[in-house]
Amino acid sequence: MGRKAIIILVFILISLFSLRVLSQGGIIEFNPKDFTFKVNFNPPQLLTPCRHISHGVERWNGTGKWDKSSGFRTTSTGQAVYCASVQKSREQEHPERQVTLVDIHADHRRRNLGTVVEYNHHCYFEERWDPVYKLASSEVCPKKKWWELFF
Numbered sequence: 001m002g003r004k005a006i007i008i009l010v011f012i013l014i015s016l017f018s019l020r021v022l023s024q025g026g027i028i029e030f031n032p033k034d035f036t037f038k039v040n041f042n043p044p045q046l047l048t049p050c051r052h053i054s055h056g057v058e059r060w061n062g063t064g065k066w067d068k069s070s071g072f073r074t075t076s077t078g079q080a081v082y083c084a085s086v087q088k089s090r091e092q093e094h095p096e097r098q099v100t101l102v103d104i105h106a107d108h109r110r111r112n113l114g115t116v117v118e119y120n121h122h123c124y125f126e127e128r129w130d131p132v133y134k135l136a137s138s139e140v141c142p143k144k145k146w147w148e149l150f151f
Helices: 003-023 079-093
Strands: 027-031 036-040 057-069 098-111 116-133
Touching: 079 098, 079 116
Parallel strands: none
Antiparallel strands: 027 036, 057 116, 098 116
């Protein structure tokens, strides 16, 4: 490879690097006294965007709604306590899912000439699983290699 080809190759590489730096908001300063370049480049620009739990949830790949009723019972357990126990049980069955109580209500009836009151608690849930995290650049993302700045 001749001297002229090497000079052209170096010029092309410097041009590509300069375009990349300038397109990413960097500044290139040339000092004509000693023919040096000073490059001010913001390091966060070197971060590759990635999906990470710290970026928050963009959407869920799976969602579902379901309900559970206690059946008529004479116990004094309130509906909130019953629904919390159902929710906890579901979360233990499926720890990868986010289970949310959406609504609760109760029906009641009287038996034995009104001396016994029975309650039927209804709990309505939504659950989500398989989160897709937001695409963002942060310190948890891998950094670009120096040669990736050229391409």
